[in-house]
Amino acid sequence: MPAGNSDVYNIVQAKFLATEIVKTIHLNVSIVDGPSSNANRVLALVEYNSSHALFVLVSSRCPPVSFSDLSIETVVPIDQHFSCETEPVTEQNYVTLIIKYRQTKYEYNVEIGKESCNFAAELIRAKEVATDNKTNFTWLEKYFGTMNQSNRNSDPTMSDRSDFVIVRNEMAQAQTTNNRESRLKYQLKLRESEFTQIQEFTIFIGTWNVNGQPPSVSLKPWLSYDESPPDVYAIGFQEIDLSKEAFIFNDTPREAEWQKLVMDGLNPNAKYRLVALARLVGMQLAVMINNQHYPYVKNVSFDTVGTGLLGKMGNKGGVAVRLELHNTSLCFVNCHLAAHVDEYERRNQDYKDINARINFKRNPQAIKDHDQIYWLGDLNYRITDLSNTQVKTLLIRNEVNTLLKVDQLNQQRERGNVLLDYTEGDITFQPTYKFDLFTDVYDTSEKARPPAWTDRILWRGKGIHQVQYRSHMEMRISDHKPVSALFKSEISVIDPIRYRKVQEDLLKWMDKYDNEILPQVTVDETEVIFDLVKFREPQSKEIIIANTGLVPADFEFIKKHDEPFYCKEWLRILPYAASINPGEKCEIRFEVNLETDVENLEDILVLHLKGGKDIFITISGKCQKSCFTQSLSSLVRIQVPILNLTEDEWDQVRKNNTPVRYSVPRELWLLVDHLYRHGLKTRDLFESCALHEELIRIRNWLDYGSQDPIPGTPQAVAETLLLFLSYTKEPVIPFELQDICTAAANNFENCRQLILMKLNDIHRTVFIYICMFLQELLKYSKDNSYDAKTLASLFGDILLRDQIRNSKPQASRGKANFVYNFLVNDLSSSLLPR
Amino acid sequence: MANRSGTAQRPNGQTQGKICQFKLVLLGESAVGKSSLVLRFVKGQFHEYQESTIGAAFLTQTICLDDTTVKFEIWDTAGQERYHSLAPMYYRGAQAAIVVYDITNQDTFGRAKTWVKELQRQASPNIVIALAGNKQDLANKRLVEYEEAQTYADENGLLFMETSAKTAMNVNDIFLAIAKKLPKNEQNTGQTGSGQGRRLTEDNPDNKTVMNCCK
Numbered sequence A: 001m002p003a004g005n006s007d008v009y010n011i012v013q014a015k016f017l018a019t020e021i022v023k024t025i026h027l028n029v030s031i032v033d034g035p036s037s038n039a040n041r042v043l044a045l046v047e048y049n050s051s052h053a054l055f056v057l058v059s060s061r062c063p064p065v066s067f068s069d070l071s072i073e074t075v076v077p078i079d080q081h082f083s084c085e086t087e088p089v090t091e092q093n094y095v096t097l098i099i100k101y102r103q104t105k106y107e108y109n110v111e112i113g114k115e116s117c118n119f120a121a122e123l124i125r126a127k128e129v130a131t132d133n134k135t136n137f138t139w140l141e142k143y144f145g146t147m148n149q150s151n152r153n154s155d156p157t158m159s160d161r162s163d164f165v166i167v168r169n170e171m172a173q174a175q176t177t178n179n180r181e182s183r184l185k186y187q188l189k190l191r192e193s194e195f196t197q198i199q200e201f202t203i204f205i206g207t208w209n210v211n212g213q214p215p216s217v218s219l220k221p222w223l224s225y226d227e228s229p230p231d232v233y234a235i236g237f238q239e240i241d242l243s244k245e246a247f248i249f250n251d252t253p254r255e256a257e258w259q260k261l262v263m264d265g266l267n268p269n270a271k272y273r274l275v276a277l278a279r280l281v282g283m284q285l286a287v288m289i290n291n292q293h294y295p296y297v298k299n300v301s302f303d304t305v306g307t308g309l310l311g312k313m314g315n316k317g318g319v320a321v322r323l324e325l326h327n328t329s330l331c332f333v334n335c336h337l338a339a340h341v342d343e344y345e346r347r348n349q350d351y352k353d354i355n356a357r358i359n360f361k362r363n364p365q366a367i368k369d370h371d372q373i374y375w376l377g378d379l380n381y382r383i384t385d386l387s388n389t390q391v392k393t394l395l396i397r398n399e400v401n402t403l404l405k406v407d408q409l410n411q412q413r414e415r416g417n418v419l420l421d422y423t424e425g426d427i428t429f430q431p432t433y434k435f436d437l438f439t440d441v442y443d444t445s446e447k448a449r450p451p452a453w454t455d456r457i458l459w460r461g462k463g464i465h466q467v468q469y470r471s472h473m474e475m476r477i478s479d480h481k482p483v484s485a486l487f488k489s490e491i492s493v494i495d496p497i498r499y500r501k502v503q504e505d506l507l508k509w510m511d512k513y514d515n516e517i518l519p520q521v522t523v524d525e526t527e528v529i530f531d532l533v534k535f536r537e538p539q540s541k542e543i544i545i546a547n548t549g550l551v552p553a554d555f556e557f558i559k560k561h562d563e564p565f566y567c568k569e570w571l572r573i574l575p576y577a578a579s580i581n582p583g584e585k586c587e588i589r590f591e592v593n594l595e596t597d598v599e600n601l602e603d604i605l606v607l608h609l610k611g612g613k614d615i616f617i618t619i620s621g622k623c624q625k626s627c628f629t630q631s632l633s634s635l636v637r638i639q640v641p642i643l644n645l646t647e648d649e650w651d652q653v654r655k656n657n658t659p660v661r662y663s664v665p666r667e668l669w670l671l672v673d674h675l676y677r678h679g680l681k682t683r684d685l686f687e688s689c690a691l692h693e694e695l696i697r698i699r700n701w702l703d704y705g706s707q708d709p710i711p712g713t714p715q716a717v718a719e720t721l722l723l724f725l726s727y728t729k730e731p732v733i734p735f736e737l738q739d740i741c742t743a744a745a746n747n748f749e750n751c752r753q754l755i756l757m758k759l760n761d762i763h764r765t766v767f768i769y770i771c772m773f774l775q776e777l778l779k780y781s782k783d784n785s786y787d788a789k790t791l792a793s794l795f796g797d798i799l800l801r802d803q804i805r806n807s808k809p810q811a812s813r814g815k816a817n818f819v820y821n822f823l824v825n826d827l828s829s830s831l832l833p834r
Numbered sequence B: 001m002a003n004r005s006g007t008a009q010r011p012n013g014q015t016q017g018k019i020c021q022f023k024l025v026l027l028g029e030s031a032v033g034k035s036s037l038v039l040r041f042v043k044g045q046f047h048e049y050q051e052s053t054i055g056a057a058f059l060t061q062t063i064c065l066d067d068t069t070v071k072f073e074i075w076d077t078a079g080q081e082r083y084h085s086l087a088p089m090y091y092r093g094a095q096a097a098i099v100v101y102d103i104t105n106q107d108t109f110g111r112a113k114t115w116v117k118e119l120q121r122q123a124s125p126n127i128v129i130a131l132a133g134n135k136q137d138l139a140n141k142r143l144v145e146y147e148e149a150q151t152y153a154d155e156n157g158l159l160f161m162e163t164s165a166k167t168a169m170n171v172n173d174i175f176l177a178i179a180k181k182l183p184k185n186e187q188n189t190g191q192t193g194s195g196q197g198r199r200l201t202e203d204n205p206d207n208k209t210v211m212n213c214c215k
């Protein structure tokens, strides 16, 4: 990003999702053949999930000051069909950028300069990495919708979509669920350069295989070799204790003893503090830091891995310490790999195992994920193919380079078998192994091992500069010589003020983004008013929800607080939940069907958009009273059709303030009387399905009253009777009595007593009235084909109807048996009201 | 390459401020300027003709304080009386509320007091309540005296400011004052539901920790 453009850069980035990274931009671009002054295009190379695309944006202001100044003109995916060339414009300070995608060609003029060179180079680089033609460009889909129509057609990807799979409803969704914190972290990382600066730290790395010798000498000649004090020390030992106890119990007094020597041996011109010490058997690694830097160390962690005996014991393996110094993560690994000349493959394997198994308790957990890694230790690689004498001769002749060519580590690294991506400084020192103790003389024992550079220091990561790499011959207590390396390493240091500014910036930007991608819909109506609603005459109304946002909108009607269901029982919502894609609509149907006594329709529905706002939809409507759905005790108090009553009169009736006029409701009597006279001989009286209109006519006839005869066939009247009894406010046998009734069903006398004692007068009379009518019906069973059992089970379910309507009609034997008693026994005397 | 677990450090070596997330609900009679206040705070805009809210709108806005960052999830509710019964869905589980009235309309002040009472009775006990006397730009038509509202606010432990969504006066300030007053420790914020656009009721099974500290 060109520094001066950073504001514009942020504006361009704001056009995209947080995960779609604007890699580089180019301002003041004009289209070839366009007006020459019209350099109002911005080119942007955008990366998402390692796929790239070139965006051409038109800016209404130059330079743009807000992201809304920019509109996307063209989107070109960078895949195998993409190419980019440049062509100088004769006699002008311009160069033409020729972008081709399949058959389509775009040409832009840009000023010759660093910006255009960089931009073209980035495009070509993006094309190079886009070799994999499986790259997924579905993320571009949403931007096509934002372009105006003419460009849309000319868009190269739209003309041939065969290799361009589009999954519309996936767009942006992942983003919404994306964790804000990790987005912030990611963005901060991307803009790190804005709030960090590089500061050079000296890092001293030392490694020494001490051959189990007691810690008895000063380490100053090694650790304080340089005059100026390093900022960080990482000191590794191998074989500090070769005892069985150390091996088995991983416990040794040598740890503290060596560490004391280390602390004493550090450069006296500065004060140091131990950051971490890790040890496994004989391998020990201590990291010390200059006191003044200690406050900037955080997330310290260490781990150890044994790769020795059985592949896990700690006689071989590695110990590692990780930490963050300011804004840079550092990892130090001290290893002791498998011994013996021929075992280089084991050593490679040990290296791999250490990498695989070191697992810090902090992020990142793996060695490889650190900004800087320093790898030290007795790697134990030897010199192959040369005899002891040959090696020594070459050493005497100072032909170190010849020897280094046959150094196993160099060979294995060259073949990519170990420490891939690591760097090692030039070795200018003599092999550090194997010396006769207390001398500078290579092994004179019987085994006469050829000298080797077993002790090494390598590194990996950005900004690491080695300034020293040496051995320390004067340290003679071991058969190895210690090695040390001095680095000048670039540590990224945060400027807290600039950091806060960037963070705040990003948070604001994320807010804006989060608010923008909230699901947005409009509804054409938030008031749904029904016409006069009548008993069992369903009505429906529709509203339309349109998705006006950028993301799919998942809506759902949700339950209000303290309510059992998202709408009242007389309402049905279809669909009550669905997903609408951007730009699309969805029709929602509200159906009312009145089956209970409701005075007015009133409900406020909460239409919730997942992850977004709620919309309230008010449902209202007037209801027409009906004799259906009323209580028997109200109905016996009225002598006229229900709709002939004034509101006040009805109100009094409902409160049982008026006298009982009839022993059974007028409407019940009208229906039953009609059947007495016209229906007793009708075959399958209760089994035919009347037309809906016919039932409505009878309902109206009952509710309004009329001089005309009842408008319907006996079957329709019979069905109306069943409806009437099914919808009374309480069933004829109230819910709370039903259990004892069915329990008493096999004894008529008990049933009789129940009816007599438990039922109130009105309900008892209605019950007996119906049973007597059914007994009458049974007298004509030859004609109407009914027997007592059939009628008992039909009316059992109605007279003792379940509390929950529409639950599966399941004939209850108990209910049928209860009613059966009253169909086959004499009712004349004892049951009628006193 | 490296994915750092830590973000920044302050000079003293402590990790940078945490991000605390709070739910804030706006209540008050319809047309007092609730939506306008949110629009001003979140987008820096004002509309003379602000569409009336039929439902509850949801927006996000972050405020950076000296040591912490406060992210508000703002629920702007419909003010009409007929939606009153739905209000608990939004203020339950909210850690902050702004009760808004219109200084040119005495009734709306009365209504605001009712809201405050309801919040004190029904909302979470540590809810931070701010009273906003909006439309301060219309002070020449003032019907609610500043002192009267201030006294009421003092008596009830409310933050109080006169605001104007139109001129932006005190709009950021009132949110800022709330942000400062909100408890920033885990204990106080960790108990309630959270998440973008999630329901504010406590019976939400999706409840998640609120403290999304950025460390």
Ligand SMILES: Nc1nc2c(ncn2[C@@H]2O[C@H](COP(=O)(O)OP(=O)(O)O)[C@@H](O)[C@H]2O)c(=O)[nH]1
Binding pocket: B028, B029, B030, B031, B032, B033, B034, B035, B036, B037, B047, B048, B049, B050, B051, B052, B053, B079, B134, B135, B136, B137, B138, B163, B164, B165, B166, B167
């Ligand atoms: N003069 C003035 N008008 C305002 C102010 N805030 C809101 N309004 C206007 O008052 C009306 C209602 O505002 P709105 O935000 O919809 O109120 P809400 O119903 O409480 O959300 C709109 O026409 C706004 O333009 C203000 O501070 N000053």
Ligand SMILES: [Mg+2]
Binding pocket: B031, B034, B035, B036, B051, B052, B053, B076, B077, B078, B079
């Ligand atoms: Mg509003």
